[in-house]
Amino acid sequence: MKLFEDIYYYRSKELEDKLFRVKYKSSDLKTILERLNYHDLNEIAKEYLKDFVNLNKQDKINCILSNINQIINYIIDKMNLTHLEFIQSLLDNNGEITYEEKHVGLLSLFKSYGLCFPVLKRNKKTIIMPNEIRKSFHYLLTEMNIYLIEQNHHIIKYIRGLINLYGLLEVSFVHKKINQYLNTIMDETLLFTLIGFDSVINLTYFIKDEYIQSIFVTNDKDRYIAKRKEYNLDYYPFTDEEILKAGDINNLKKEISIKHDLRKLMKKYGLKQDESIEHLLRLYYALKDDISYNLLTPMLSTLVDPNNIENDIKLLIEISDNTPKWSLMGHKYHNLSIKNPLTIEKIISIVMDFHKEDIKEMFNI
Numbered sequence: 001m002k003l004f005e006d007i008y009y010y011r012s013k014e015l016e017d018k019l020f021r022v023k024y025k026s027s028d029l030k031t032i033l034e035r036l037n038y039h040d041l042n043e044i045a046k047e048y049l050k051d052f053v054n055l056n057k058q059d060k061i062n063c064i065l066s067n068i069n070q071i072i073n074y075i076i077d078k079m080n081l082t083h084l085e086f087i088q089s090l091l092d093n094n095g096e097i098t099y100e101e102k103h104v105g106l107l108s109l110f111k112s113y114g115l116c117f118p119v120l121k122r123n124k125k126t127i128i129m130p131n132e133i134r135k136s137f138h139y140l141l142t143e144m145n146i147y148l149i150e151q152n153h154h155i156i157k158y159i160r161g162l163i164n165l166y167g168l169l170e171v172s173f174v175h176k177k178i179n180q181y182l183n184t185i186m187d188e189t190l191l192f193t194l195i196g197f198d199s200v201i202n203l204t205y206f207i208k209d210e211y212i213q214s215i216f217v218t219n220d221k222d223r224y225i226a227k228r229k230e231y232n233l234d235y236y237p238f239t240d241e242e243i244l245k246a247g248d249i250n251n252l253k254k255e256i257s258i259k260h261d262l263r264k265l266m267k268k269y270g271l272k273q274d275e276s277i278e279h280l281l282r283l284y285y286a287l288k289d290d291i292s293y294n295l296l297t298p299m300l301s302t303l304v305d306p307n308n309i310e311n312d313i314k315l316l317i318e319i320s321d322n323t324p325k326w327s328l329m330g331h332k333y334h335n336l337s338i339k340n341p342l343t344i345e346k347i348i349s350i351v352m353d354f355h356k357e358d359i360k361e362m363f364n365i
Contacts, residue, residue, distance in 0.1 A: 015203075016104045019111065019118045020125060029130035032117055033061045044114040064114050065132075071113055072136050076145050078197040080153035082106075084146070086201075090116060090129040091137060099125035105201035155182075155191075156198045158240075159212075161247030163205050165238055167217045167288060167326030168224050171210050173235065181240055216285055216295060217326055223291050227327040231338070236330030253277050280319075287316075287323040290341060297350055313347050 033041060041060055046052050055063060064071070079087075086106040089097050099107070099118065107127055110116045116129040129137075158181055162169055171192070178186055195212065199205050205214050213221055238246075245251040286295035320342045324330045333340040 015108055016101070019104070019107055020120065029114070029132050030061065030065060032130065033064060033114070043112060068132060068136050069140065072115065072133070072140050075110075075113055075115065076140060076149065078152070078193050079149045080156045080194070080198060081149060082153070082201055083109075083197070084141075084149050086110075087129075087137060087141075090127065091134055095129035095131065095134045097127050099127050103127060105203050109197065109200045152194055155186075156194060157247040158243055159195060159198070159247070161243035161245065163212060163214050164246040164252065165243065165324060166235060166330050167214045168221055169212045169235075171207065171212060174212060177243075181243075214326075217289065224327045227291065228329055231328065231336065233329045233331060233336075236324065236328075236335075238330060253281055283316075283319060284323055287320045287342070288326045290320075290325045291327055293342075293350060300347070300350055313344050316347060317342060317344070 033044075036044075038057060041057060042053060044060075044064060052060060052063060075083075083106065086103065087110075097103075107116065107118060111118070115133050116127055119126045119128050155178060158178065159174060162174060162177060174195075175186070175188055175191055178191060192207070195207060199207060203215070205212060207213075209221075211221060217224065245255055283296075283299065286293070286299055289295050317340070321334055321340055322332065324332055328336065328338075
């Protein structure tokens with residue numbers, strides 16, 4: 001069940017189609033810029049270069065070409081290690097790599113500053129970095145700048161952890177948590193810029209209306225906010241160590257595999273350990289959303305077997321009872337002495353359409 005890959009795919013596919021709508025054939029920056037239409041050229045670095053929009057086409061091109069180093073320095077200040085890995089792969093391969101789905105956000109970001117471009121070569125989607133850009137990156141990626149990028153990544157890893165644990169967060173809370181973690185006052189504008197640069201490349205969260213929201217929070221955020229107010233909750237006080245672990249998907253998998261009985265899952269589905277951890281990770285995320293169970297519903301056709309439904313439901317509820325809920329700001333139901341709504345009856349109602357007659361007969365409903 002590639003539930004989360006599907007959610008990511010639909011968000012990234014639209015962006016990918018937009019990126020490759022324009023066909024670039026040259027790897028020379030000046031030539032690429034000259035062949036851009038006015039609108040596409042206008043999009044490049046407009047947020048950085050002052051008065052850029054008011055220039056004519058040739059002046060825009062000259063402005064970009066004469067400000068390459070300044071643009072790259074501006075980008076480096078906001079980069080994290082995910083950005084650096086992408087840039088380094090282009091530098092190590094003479095400015096040309098084969099496009100993969102994971103590149104869509106990175107390509108979109110760096111293209112918007114005129115630093116790399118999508119190209120179709122023999123009908124194969126490719127990403128190129130013009131020679132002028134490569135030379136500048138080689139020159140500007142100093143040890144000091146790489147250290148800065150590492151520090152940015154440490155901050156972003158913490159923020160990713162907050163998003164994984166809480167799903168929906170006020171921007172002001174994120175700023176407060178970062179200040180506490182760093183034991184300093186971080187510039188709010190810089191923090192939002194770092195978050196923006198990261199959200200563009202991984203596409204798994206976004207900022208809207210003073211909230212940072214995971215794409216896996218599939219309901220209207222107002223329903224989450226209403227439920228939080230109903231219980232008058234504060235954010236669950238995860239430790240910095242727990243937040244950092246949650247920001248690394250490999251650590252998150254390890255934590256989940258320790259907390260839950262993998263052997264049960266492996267035996268039930270005949271999965272290898274790595275496959276079982278992946279399956280459990282998806283289940284864990286699906287159970288965080290406890291309002292409409294939009295993520296869980298498509299999974300239940302494979303999770304629940306009518307011939308073994310009692311054991312299956314017992315396993316599901318056991319995992320759900322130990323899963324922090326996004327609607328409860330990271331709390332678990334049993335932490336608050338609140339009854340978990342994922343009851344046997346709820347699971348039966350969800351899977352009814354999948355195995356309707358078997359379930360009705362088994363439970364006499």
